[in-house]
Amino acid sequence: MASATDIRTETPPLREWNRFRFPASLYRWGGVLLALTFLTYSIIYLNIPLERFFTMFGRVGELLADRYYPPEIDYVLEADYLGSVVDTILMAYLGALFGMLLAVPLGWFGSYNMTPSRHFVYPVARLVTMSARAVHETIWAILFVTILGFGMMAGVLALTMFCIGFAGKLFAEEIEAIDMGPVEAIRATGASELSVMAYGVFPQVRVAFTGIGIYTWDVAFRAATVIGFFGAGGMGWYLKRNVLQIETHRVAAILLSIIVLVLVSEAVSAWARARVAKAK
Amino acid sequence: MAVTETMDREVGRIIDQRSKSRRVRFLIFLGVMALVVWSVKATIIDDTDWERLITSGNFLESITQFLGIDWALVPNLVSPAIETIMVATLGTLLGVVLCVPAIWFGALNITPFPPITYPIARLMMTLSRSIHEIVWALFFVAAVGLGALAGVLAIAMRSIGFIAKISAEAIEDLDPKPVEAIRAVGGSEFQVFIYAILPQVLPVVIGVTIFEWEINIRRSSILGLVGAGGLGLVFFRQLNTFNYEGVTTVILAILVLILFGEIVSYFVRKAVI
Numbered sequence: 001m002a003s004a005t006d007i008r009t010e011t012p013p014l015r016e017w018n019r020f021r022f023p024a025s026l027y028r029w030g031g032v033l034l035a036l037t038f039l040t041y042s043i044i045y046l047n048i049p050l051e052r053f054f055t056m057f058g059r060v061g062e063l064l065a066d067r068y069y070p071p072e073i074d075y076v077l078e079a080d081y082l083g084s085v086v087d088t089i090l091m092a093y094l095g096a097l098f099g100m101l102l103a104v105p106l107g108w109f110g111s112y113n114m115t116p117s118r119h120f121v122y123p124v125a126r127l128v129t130m131s132a133r134a135v136h137e138t139i140w141a142i143l144f145v146t147i148l149g150f151g152m153m154a155g156v157l158a159l160t161m162f163c164i165g166f167a168g169k170l171f172a173e174e175i176e177a178i179d180m181g182p183v184e185a186i187r188a189t190g191a192s193e194l195s196v197m198a199y200g201v202f203p204q205v206r207v208a209f210t211g212i213g214i215y216t217w218d219v220a221f222r223a224a225t226v227i228g229f230f231g232a233g234g235m236g237w238y239l240k241r242n243v244l245q246i247e248t249h250r251v252a253a254i255l256l257s258i259i260v261l262v263l264v265s266e267a268v269s270a271w272a273r274a275r276v277a278k279a280k
Numbered sequence: 281m282a283v284t285e286t287m288d289r290e291v292g293r294i295i296d297q298r299s300k301s302r303r304v305r306f307l308i309f310l311g312v313m314a315l316v317v318w319s320v321k322a323t324i325i326d327d328t329d330w331e332r333l334i335t336s337g338n339f340l341e342s343i344t345q346f347l348g349i350d351w352a353l354v355p356n357l358v359s360p361a362i363e364t365i366m367v368a369t370l371g372t373l374l375g376v377v378l379c380v381p382a383i384w385f386g387a388l389n390i391t392p393f394p395p396i397t398y399p400i401a402r403l404m405m406t407l408s409r410s411i412h413e414i415v416w417a418l419f420f421v422a423a424v425g426l427g428a429l430a431g432v433l434a435i436a437m438r439s440i441g442f443i444a445k446i447s448a449e450a451i452e453d454l455d456p457k458p459v460e461a462i463r464a465v466g467g468s469e470f471q472v473f474i475y476a477i478l479p480q481v482l483p484v485v486i487g488v489t490i491f492e493w494e495i496n497i498r499r500s501s502i503l504g505l506v507g508a509g510g511l512g513l514v515f516f517r518q519l520n521t522f523n524y525e526g527v528t529t530v531i532l533a534i535l536v537l538i539l540f541g542e543i544v545s546y547f548v549r550k551a552v553i
Contacts, residue, residue: 042369045366046363046428046429048429052425053429056424059424060423087327090318090319090323093315093319094316094324131535134535135535136498136534138505139534142505146519146524147342151327151328152324152328222410223412230505233323255415255419263410266406
């Protein structure tokens, strides 16, 4: 009897579709297990005394109350120290300025859409920015101190390297995000690469570059407060001296002054960036 | 006639304003240049030992010292490199755990009592971000003694600010409907957090954590300078024994480590997000 009602009614095999070969929970628990194993192993490997971690809070409080309190505020108000603060500000200013002057061409060469040659200049510029960024600012400071001797020049150069890495990457990313229309228009008139940069790209990134510049200064100041620790001038030197002499009340005062100065610089930079963004 | 007169006046006013703004700009430029000259004089000219640099050719000599690789050191770098990675990882994880209260208090739409908890969280974030890792490490070395624990704690404290800030901003931008839905069925504040907020912000948090981990490798590679273990300690020893080729080797090892971190974070980010 063959009719239209003779439809095969057997159900398809019961198998839920799944993108994983094994149940997803297996992957999840496997991942958690792996992470826990790594965690335990690294705690053992690093020889971390866990019991110290739990008694730490009491000890930190004790330490602060006994040794660091009260901070010797008079020390940070002495003329010597205030002079070193001015030095630090100058160092950060110069380092950020030189760094940004070098970072602008590096950003240009290191942006994939505007670089003069994608096979040679682009990777070189990328490599320079990456290595300047990868090496920590304190290592730069130590290297320059070893080569040039103690003093603020080493600090300025260390901050310059730091700012090249920091600003170069942000500048390149900013240039990569531009609208290519004006660039093509200026290229079509037969302008040189430099004029394309000046009239096609620069007006588009001007505001962003100013913002990045202010932020770079802020970050450079943060770094400048400690590179003196390794002999590169500024207030870090006072920090090191007092740490070594175990003048804990002075250390506390210096740390407080660093925190206050960084907060002030952050507030100033946030205000300036807001102004720049508004002027856009 | 009146029209041309007002137009003339208007044009005159604009020209006047332009020359004024040009004058102001010129003055600002002069001020900036004077500041540059002054700071170059104060920092570079006055504060450098020029005799030492120029007369004895010390400068070139001290640069050439660094050229070359100390191959004998390479096997001794493996264990500190692993330590550095572990300190960075543990520090980042601890930082994420410590972040939770900061994120909870610091997002304006879920903070329990805005006038008090919000400023506290913001202050925590700013403090954590603005204190340099060297300073944190010095503090924790004094508190818990030499060794990796101080490094882990320093990294964790330094990471809180950035992770918490980005995550709190993500929470402030989230879609309020699931929150309302969970509230409507009588969920507690904690359940609201787990079922309505967490699923929405988790990708952002994971992304920013991976990014911070990458930066933390760079940070943990220098914490040894102040006594917190890892590659920084080897660097410090090589420098103090005047083995400058060893210094170059350690720096290259740090570069390799950071490259490794970038590759890992690229793949993890692709797999998770």
